[in-house]
Amino acid sequence: MTPFTVFYCDDARAEEWLDNERLLALIRFGEPGAIAPDPQICEVALAELGGTATAEVWLGAGPAQTGIADGVRHASDGDTLFLHLCLDEYAPDALQPLTAVAYRRLFAVARALGYPHFLRIWNFFPQINRECEGLERYRAFCAGRHQALVAELAEFEMQLPAASAIGARGPGLQLYALAAREPGIQIENPRQVSAFHYPRQYGLRSPSFSRAVLKTWGERHHHLYISGTASIVGHASRHQDTLPQLDETLANLEALLAEAGRRTSMPLPLALLKIYVRPDLDPSPLRDRVTRTFGADVPLLFLRADICRQELLIEIEGLAASAAGHHFQDHVS
Numbered sequence: 364m365t366p367f368t369v370f371y372c373d374d375a376r377a378e379e380w381l382d383n384e385r386l387l388a389l390i391r392f393g394e395p396g397a398i399a400p401d402p403q404i405c406e407v408a409l410a411e412l413g414g415t416a417t418a419e420v421w422l423g424a425g426p427a428q429t430g431i432a433d434g435v436r437h438a439s440d441g442d443t444l445f446l447h448l449c450l451d452e453y454a455p456d457a458l459q460p461l462t463a464v465a466y467r468r469l470f471a472v473a474r475a476l477g478y479p480h481f482l483r484i485w486n487f488f489p490q491i492n493r494e495c496e497g498l499e500r501y502r503a504f505c506a507g508r509h510q511a512l513v514a515e516l517a518e519f520e521m522q523l524p525a526a527s528a529i530g531a532r533g534p535g536l537q538l539y540a541l542a543a544r545e546p547g548i549q550i551e552n553p554r555q556v557s558a559f560h561y562p563r564q565y566g567l568r569s570p571s572f573s574r575a576v577l578k579t580w581g582e583r584h585h586h587l588y589i590s591g592t593a594s595i596v597g598h599a600s601r602h603q604d605t606l607p608q609l610d611e612t613l614a615n616l617e618a619l620l621a622e623a624g625r626r627t628s629m630p631l632p633l634a635l636l637k638i639y640v641r642p643d644l645d646p647s648p649l650r651d652r653v654t655r656t657f658g659a660d661v662p663l664l665f666l667r668a669d670i671c672r673q674e675l676l677i678e679i680e681g682l683a684a685s686a687a688g689h690h691f692q693d694h695v696s
Contacts, residue, residue: 366580367423367443369682371635371662377418387438387445388421388539392666395533398449402429402436405447407487408533412646412665419664421445435472442580444478447539456496458488461536462507469540470515478542481524482576483588487537491530492673501671502566504528509568519571520559523549526572527591527680529639530669541588547578548626550587554618556598565598577623587623587631587683591639592616593675605642605676609649612679613656620683629685633661636681639668649677
């Protein structure tokens with residue numbers, strides 16, 4: 364089985380992919396806008412750093428089937444399912460119950476379509492660090508997510524998807540996700556306390572995600588879906604400046620790749636990285652640092668975003684791939 368592929372392309376050429384019968388998702392970044400009529404288009408309200416405009420393309424292994432169910436837009440290729448949902452915040456303190464509703468909807472639609480196993484979920488909402496009624500919005504989101512996942516997952520701490528929760532500029536709660544017919548393997552980072560075991564100082568409900576998920580497609584193809592990773596050792600944030608935080612984050616990524624590599628018989632080179640940066644800065648020094656660690660062939664996308672902890676300035680997520688890893692590079696422009 365050849366798995367689906369993900370790659371970056373110039374946003375000016377992004378709509379050319381809408382005619383491709385294998386298109387699962389076209390993810391674009393920029394100013395907030397109206398929801399696109401096409402179920403495969405997902406627009407995220409994050410500005411790109413560096414003066415470029417980049418889109419992310421997901422191509423399935425076969426022709427995509429699309430639809431909308433209970434507000435959830437979806438596209439599938441028989442093996443993988445892309446889901447996308449946006450919900451308005453109907454009250455200032457509505458994020459917690461809204462998150463629980465959103466997750467229950469995603470799981471219900473995925474299960475009905477025959478893709479009950481979530482591999483990766485992306486979460487975006489504005490003012491992630493602002494307090495509302497004495498509770499930080501990120502912690503309210505975590506409480507809602509925890510409520511839903513405890514209800515949906517039979518073995519909560521063994522089946523958590525990889526995830527990112529990012530402060531975006533657009534209104535409301537936006538989620539997109541990747542689900543499959545068969546589960547992946549949860550991977551934790553030996554340098555960090557598992558997020559779902561964080562002490563109470565980080566909220567009444569710990570963040571409910573795995574550090575990464577390793578998915579085997581057939582016998583030779585492996586994908587590693589890497590959660591948002593930051594300058595955290597144990598459970599504590601480290602360093603105050605961007606470059607030291609970046610170095611610690613890269614060390615965490617290397618540890619995750621090594622941990623996942625122990626589960627496969629082949630290396631897992633990075634296919635792409637997405638780098639969220641809190642300050643509005645020139646990404647060139649960051650790019651140089653990342654390139655020095657992982658090589659110049661890894662496509663990088665830098666986005667201006669707020670991070671889940673106020674003291675954190677940078678967060679990195681990504682995808683690593685084994686046998687088909689070179690295929691990701693063929694589409695990059």
